[in-house]
Amino acid sequence: MWKPRPDEKPVSSNPMPQPNTPAPSAPATAAAPAKTNATFRAEVAAHIGKSVVVKGELSGSEDLYLDGEVEGTIELRDHSLVVGPNGRVRAHITAREVVVHGKVEGNVSGNERVELKRSCVLTGDIVTQSIVIEDGAFLKGSVDVQRESKTEARKAAASAGAGQSSAVALVGAQASFLEHK
Amino acid sequence: MRWFGGSAQVQSKPAVKSSTGQRSSRRSTGFTEFTRSLAGYKDLSVLDLGQTSSANITFLTQFGGRVYNEDILRDSLDPSYAIRLEDGSPSLDGEKFFAENLNYPENHFDAILCWDIPDYLHEALVKPMVERIRKSLKPGGILLAFFHTKDAGPDSPYCRYHIVNGDLLELEPRPDFRLQRIFNNRHIENLFKDFASKKFFLARDNIREVLVIR
Numbered sequence: 001m002w003k004p005r006p007d008e009k010p011v012s013s014n015p016m017p018q019p020n021t022p023a024p025s026a027p028a029t030a031a032a033p034a035k036t037n038a039t040f041r042a043e044v045a046a047h048i049g050k051s052v053v054v055k056g057e058l059s060g061s062e063d064l065y066l067d068g069e070v071e072g073t074i075e076l077r078d079h080s081l082v083v084g085p086n087g088r089v090r091a092h093i094t095a096r097e098v099v100v101h102g103k104v105e106g107n108v109s110g111n112e113r114v115e116l117k118r119s120c121v122l123t124g125d126i127v128t129q130s131i132v133i134e135d136g137a138f139l140k141g142s143v144d145v146q147r148e149s150k151t152e153a154r155k156a157a158a159s160a161g162a163g164q165s166s167a168v169a170l171v172g173a174q175a176s177f178l179e180h181k
Numbered sequence: 182m183r184w185f186g187g188s189a190q191v192q193s194k195p196a197v198k199s200s201t202g203q204r205s206s207r208r209s210t211g212f213t214e215f216t217r218s219l220a221g222y223k224d225l226s227v228l229d230l231g232q233t234s235s236a237n238i239t240f241l242t243q244f245g246g247r248v249y250n251e252d253i254l255r256d257s258l259d260p261s262y263a264i265r266l267e268d269g270s271p272s273l274d275g276e277k278f279f280a281e282n283l284n285y286p287e288n289h290f291d292a293i294l295c296w297d298i299p300d301y302l303h304e305a306l307v308k309p310m311v312e313r314i315r316k317s318l319k320p321g322g323i324l325l326a327f328f329h330t331k332d333a334g335p336d337s338p339y340c341r342y343h344i345v346n347g348d349l350l351e352l353e354p355r356p357d358f359r360l361q362r363i364f365n366n367r368h369i370e371n372l373f374k375d376f377a378s379k380k381f382f383l384a385r386d387n388i389r390e391v392l393v394i395r
Contacts (some may be wrong), residue, residue, distance in 0.1 A: 144242075
């Protein structure tokens with residue numbers, strides 16, 4: 001359905017830099033200045049332009065900037081999704097990190113982080129580890145902030161070695177994550 | 182939650198003025214009591230009826246569970262709800278409004294933050310909203326509402342409430358709405374007559390805080 005732009009640089013394993021946003025507990029007023037459209041568009045691998053309409057299942061294993069219209073599901077698992085200011089999404093979204101400037105109608109699961117920019121209009125339920133909401137963003141739905149996730153458990157398991165105790169921690173965290181879904 | 186069925190107008194953010202005034206903070210005894218009551222819950226389910234506030238979501242998610250946000254005052258501005266009564270006066274279509282808003286299962290919430298929404302909401306929506314809220318609260322669930330004790334004109338602007346901590350709120354004046362009415366004690370008693378108990382706190386700034394238990 002969509003493919004990388006040929007003129008853009010090859011994708012690294014994690015081309016989406018951690019945005020310079022405040023910690024999730026910081027109030028909206030403390031948010032760092034939002035990146036310009038051009039900046040974050042250049043930082044992601046794939047780009048769906050504002051005239052593109054996609055109906056169906058959208059999945060991938062790279063970061064995506066979406067400024068068009070999507071109806072269905074979006075699944076990027078370990079990658080980032082940026083819904084641009086012109087983006088109109090009517091879909092369930094699953095990604096590692098979701099940044100919304102445009103309109104989304106559907107549930108959003110951002111495993112690590114969800115960020116609602118000031119122009120965002122989101123109708124749906126959010127499940128994430130951390131959320132940043134800029135002043136002016138509109139949310140109609142619920143927020144479920146999960147303090148533990150698979151990612152953290154993986155990191156813990158990696159740092160603790162491949163011992164049995166870390167494997168147990170990973171399983172425990174996964175169970176916890178699934179329970180909340 | 183409405184899914185894919187709403188009109189484009191409803192999905193879009195109704196146009197409101199964006200300029201805001203200077204924020205001020207106020208201590209709230211009602212909110213302190215409200216916060217205390219949340220401490221014992223497991224898998225808390227809270228509904229915030231004010232404008233989306235990062236601070237509120239951050240504070241309320243500390244208790245665990247899920248925080249719901251629905252800005253019904255802003256939703257009520259949607260022109261698709263506007264109707265004309267027989268005498269030609271403008272009103273809102275309550276049936277349509279509540280078909281698309283505040284649609285939650287019965288006995289769903291442990292707590293609801295109503296803020297001062299009833300003071301600013303259209304007359305046609307106030308009583309149905311309270312009834313809808315009552316049903317969605319669990320028995321024993323708690324609701325916090327604020328009511329102005331006098332119409333101070335520009336001194337009683339509509340405010341966004343941001344939670345600073347367990348007893349301090351930050352008020353951000355918004356020019357979007359005008360006070361619609363003043364509820365006196367009797368009106369408030371009547372409004373929440375189907376609830377189990379009501380507790381009033383009168384603050385110095387002409388705000389009556391009411392904690393209601395279903």
